[in-house]
Amino acid sequence: MPILTDIIAALPAAVPFVGPEAIERRRGRQFLARIGANENVFGPSPNAIDAMRRATAGVWQYGDPENSDLRHALAEFYRIEAENIVVGEGIDGLLGYLVGMTVSAGNKVVTSDGAYPTFNYHVRRFGGELIKLPNCGEFEDIDALIAVARQQRAKLIYLANPDNPMGTFHGREAVSRMIDAVPEGCLLILDEAYLECTGLETAPEVDPLDRRVIRMRTFSKAYGMAGARVGYAIGHRDWIAAFEKVRNHFGMCRISQAGALAALQDQSYLRQTVAAIADARRRIGQISCANGLRTIPSSANFVAIDCGGDGGFARHVLDGLLARDIFARMPNVSPLDRCIRISAGTAKDLEYFAEALPPALQEATSIIPR
Amino acid sequence: MPILTDIIAALPAAVPFVGPEAIERRRGRQFLARIGANENVFGPSPNAIDAMRRATAGVWQYGDPENSDLRHALAEFYRIEAENIVVGEGIDGLLGYLVGMTVSAGNKVVTSDGAYPTFNYHVRRFGGELIKLPNCGEFEDIDALIAVARQQRAKLIYLANPDNPMGTFHGREAVSRMIDAVPEGCLLILDEAYLECTGLETAPEVDPLDRRVIRMRTFSKAYGMAGARVGYAIGHRDWIAAFEKVRNHFGMCRISQAGALAALQDQSYLRQTVAAIADARRRIGQISCANGLRTIPSSANFVAIDCGGDGGFARHVLDGLLARDIFARMPNVSPLDRCIRISAGTAKDLEYFAEALPPALQEATSIIPR
Numbered sequence: 075m076p077i078l079t080d081i082i083a084a085l086p087a088a089v090p091f092v093g094p095e096a097i098e099r100r101r102g103r104q105f106l107a108r109i110g111a112n113e114n115v116f117g118p119s120p121n122a123i124d125a126m127r128r129a130t131a132g133v134w135q136y137g138d139p140e141n142s143d144l145r146h147a148l149a150e151f152y153r154i155e156a157e158n159i160v161v162g163e164g165i166d167g168l169l170g171y172l173v174g175m176t177v178s179a180g181n182k183v184v185t186s187d188g189a190y191p192t193f194n195y196h197v198r199r200f201g202g203e204l205i206k207l208p209n210c211g212e213f214e215d216i217d218a219l220i221a222v223a224r225q226q227r228a229k230l231i232y233l234a235n236p237d238n239p240m241g242t243f244h245g246r247e248a249v250s251r252m253i254d255a256v257p258e259g260c261l262l263i264l265d266e267a268y269l270e271c272t273g274l275e276t277a278p279e280v281d282p283l284d285r286r287v288i289r290m291r292t293f294s295k296a297y298g299m300a301g302a303r304v305g306y307a308i309g310h311r312d313w314i315a316a317f318e319k320v321r322n323h324f325g326m327c328r329i330s331q332a333g334a335l336a337a338l339q340d341q342s343y344l345r346q347t348v349a350a351i352a353d354a355r356r357r358i359g360q361i362s363c364a365n366g367l368r369t370i371p372s373s374a375n376f377v378a379i380d381c382g383g384d385g386g387f388a389r390h391v392l393d394g395l396l397a398r399d400i401f402a403r404m405p406n407v408s409p410l411d412r413c414i415r416i417s418a419g420t421a422k423d424l425e426y427f428a429e430a431l432p433p434a435l436q437e438a439t440s441i442i443p444r
Numbered sequence: 445m446p447i448l449t450d451i452i453a454a455l456p457a458a459v460p461f462v463g464p465e466a467i468e469r470r471r472g473r474q475f476l477a478r479i480g481a482n483e484n485v486f487g488p489s490p491n492a493i494d495a496m497r498r499a500t501a502g503v504w505q506y507g508d509p510e511n512s513d514l515r516h517a518l519a520e521f522y523r524i525e526a527e528n529i530v531v532g533e534g535i536d537g538l539l540g541y542l543v544g545m546t547v548s549a550g551n552k553v554v555t556s557d558g559a560y561p562t563f564n565y566h567v568r569r570f571g572g573e574l575i576k577l578p579n580c581g582e583f584e585d586i587d588a589l590i591a592v593a594r595q596q597r598a599k600l601i602y603l604a605n606p607d608n609p610m611g612t613f614h615g616r617e618a619v620s621r622m623i624d625a626v627p628e629g630c631l632l633i634l635d636e637a638y639l640e641c642t643g644l645e646t647a648p649e650v651d652p653l654d655r656r657v658i659r660m661r662t663f664s665k666a667y668g669m670a671g672a673r674v675g676y677a678i679g680h681r682d683w684i685a686a687f688e689k690v691r692n693h694f695g696m697c698r699i700s701q702a703g704a705l706a707a708l709q710d711q712s713y714l715r716q717t718v719a720a721i722a723d724a725r726r727r728i729g730q731i732s733c734a735n736g737l738r739t740i741p742s743s744a745n746f747v748a749i750d751c752g753g754d755g756g757f758a759r760h761v762l763d764g765l766l767a768r769d770i771f772a773r774m775p776n777v778s779p780l781d782r783c784i785r786i787s788a789g790t791a792k793d794l795e796y797f798a799e800a801l802p803p804a805l806q807e808a809t810s811i812i813p814r
Contacts, residue, residue, distance in 0.1 A: 076629055077546050077599055077629060077630070077631050078545055078546060078686055079545065079546060079547070079548045080548075082544075082545045082546075082686060082689055082690065085689045086689075087685055087688055087689060088689075089509070089688065089693050090693060090694075091509070091693070091694070092509075093506065093508050093509040093510060093693075093694075094505075095508040095510070095512065096508070096509070096510050096512070099512065108505065111505075111506060113504055113505050113506060114504050115504060116504070117501065117503070117504040118503060118504065123500045123501060123503075126500040126503065126699065127497045127500050129671075130493045130496040130497050130500075130699075130703075131487065131493060132671065133487070133488060133493075133496065133668075133669050133670070133671040133672050133703070134483050134484050134485060134486070134487040134488065134668045134669065134670060134671065135464075135478065135481075135483050135670060135671050136463065136481060136483060136664075136670045136671055137671050137673075138463050138465040138466070139459070139461070139462075139463040139466070140463060140465070140466050142465065142466070142469065163533060163692060163695050164692075164694065164695065166692050166693075166694055166695065167692050167695055170692055174452075174544070174569075175448055175449065175452045176447050176448060176449060176452075177449070178449045178450075192693075192694075199544075199689065199690050229447055259446055259447060260447070261447050294506075298503075298504045299503050299504065300503070300504060300505060300506045300698075301499075301502065301503040301504065301505050301506055301507050301697060301698030301699065302503050302697055302698070302699070303507075303694075303695060303696070303697050315457055316448055316452060318457055318459065319452055319455045319456075319457060319458075319569065320452065320569050322533060322534075322536050322537050322540055323459050323460060323461070323536075323562075324460075324461070324463075324534065324536055324562075324673075325533050325534065325536065325537055325673060326673070327671060327672055327673050327697040327699070327700055328670075328671030328672070329496065329500075329671065329672070329697070329699050329700070330697055330699070333500075333503070
């Protein structure tokens with residue numbers, strides 16, 4: 075394929091995640107509990123579902139390329155201007171645009187080892203050089219991210235807060251200090267996909283005059299609309315203007331636009347969902363504890379469970395869950411991979427999980443004694 | 445913004461198209477007839493609408509990143525393999541991926557002057573050098589596209605067939621000859637967004653072993669689902685594998701996936717729609733003729749009407765239509781810009797158009813005599 079760019083030709087054929095449907099097809103059997111992709115089993119507001127149903131008949135029309143209604147509603151919600159917001163095809167889509175705007179071959183990008191693979195996927199696609207830093211215990215290491223970005227003259231720093239896959243969270247003072255420390259010539263991408271699960275007030279307020287950081291948020295997690303692909307970035311107007319140069323202007327699904335707007339307007343449903351997620355986290359903690367396992371305190375819609383062994387051991391536990399039709403995932407690097415990651419499920423989902431975990435652990439122990 | 449890449453920093457802030465909603469907001473008034481964006485006013489199959497309604501409740505789940513059901517249904521439809529198909533966020537999204545896979549700074553890309561602005565937008569975003577060739581009369585100039593691509597060692601040739609904005613069409617023998625003539629090291633992007641309007645049998649059969657061409661098709665036009673953002677590319681398996689390196693794997697709306705599958709499975713509705721589009725084209729022809737205007741014979745879901753003057757004259761006619769709440773568009777280069785472009789509308793839409801055209805023409809003539 076001599077027509078491919080050198081960067082693309084050299085890329086391995088890799089996908090960030092294999093979807094649960096693909097795993098089901100290969101197994102020839104459906105999952106009982108879909109608690110592996112940090113989807114929100116409690117789903118979106120009924121108002122959002124209504125809005126999407128009503129929007130289906132109008133799907134012959136392109137969505138508004140300016141996403142005006144949603145951007146203005148978000149602007150009002152955050153008390154900022156619409157010019158500080160860009161809506162895109164999920165945070166995944168926005169990360170792709172942002173990396174493409176900033177990263178050329180050989181540019182350095184700093185992230186945490188084990189952090190969001192889709193971000194890394196985009197960096198590689200544009201020829202960026204990834205520098206992955208170990209966590210500090212169960213937390214992403216803010217100070218190290220900053221120090222290495224400065225030392226290596228990195229263009230981008232990626233921080234998910236709350237963190238995925240561990241679920242840990244840096245408070246507003248720590249994040250504010252981090253923003254203040256972003257080196258000249260560098261941009262902090264603050265991926266706040268899970269922020270609603272712990273509360274917007276736990277993060278520094280958005281400052282539309284600050285060029286050092288772009289905040290990314292989504293309707294995929296607490297709002298329960300992963301399949302609709304609606305994310306947004308908040309930042310300085312110059313950054314948002316730069317997105318306008320590269321984004322797929324007619325890329326948004328019109329039905330999703332309508333759903334996201336209705337979801338945003340139903341904050342009371344969001345609060346219920348966040349409470350249900352917190353209940354599910356507690357239940358995952360109880361189940362783990364009953365099996366002698368420790369959980370990492372989580373501020374997101376999932377819980378990392380320390381299986382008490384190494385990555386090989388946790389992999390066997392995960393396989394045991396999969397064999398019992400529980401879809402879950404695990405971190406892909408040591409030492410995080412001593413954990414498995416369970417998304418907040420319904421009571422029924424977690425009942426299945428509670429049944430499957432003991433035999434899965436027992437089997438793993440019979441293969442690799444802890 | 446020192447963090448932007450040189451290419452992005454140098455790009456002007458330009459959008460390929462201003463959406464009708466944006467025009468409505470600026471006017472403070474809604475359109476009576478939305479016949480400017482080549483949307484399909486007849487909408488999707490009722491089965492597709494049902495499928496999308498049913499899918500809304502499951503939108504908490506990400507869409508299948510492999511688009512397996514849709515890809516396999518398309519593969520069966522075309523009697524090819526699923527490995528020869530990639531589904532993406534409309535042809536717009538797929539063009540972005542393909543240009544990003546192939547075009548580096550300074551690479552040459554050949555297209556027709558006045559052809560699809562969104563393709564050009566993507567080429568500029570990746571630093572490609574656009575070579576725009578004049579049409580041969582009302583047709584894209586196949587021989588010139590090939591000759592210049594060979595001479596300039598272009599990486600890509602773009603051809604829309606049926607053509608947009610003129611609606612003209614090259615038959616299967618001409619397109620087959622063009623594919624055979626694609627120079628070594630070059631790829632032909634055959635954008636067949638409107639092909640269903642004239643019939644799939646009017647184009648060369650897809651050949652999944654041919655590396656010289658990628659065919660792009662969509663559910664946005666004849667299938668009536670522009671707002672759902674579902675397009676697909678058909679090509680050699682190596683090309684499809686390359687898309688896997690860059691595409692947004694979780695980028696598809698789950699509701700749209702369900703709708704597109706149901707739409708594909710209702711070919712009888714598609715035939716009805718295509719007949720309704722043909723009726724609308726005839727009606728646009730009658731209206732034009734009654735006003736002393738010639739139309740360009742169209743194989744798409746729109747008709748280019750030669751207003752009989754230059755670009756300035758046609759612009760006045762278009763403004764007169766807009767002032768009468770008719771949303772239409774026109775080509776952006778001479779000599780195509782002697783035309784306005786009217787999408788196939790409902791009977792009611794075209795009634796409004798028939799009412800608005802005579803005074804619009806009269807006003808234009810009073811400003812610039814033809």
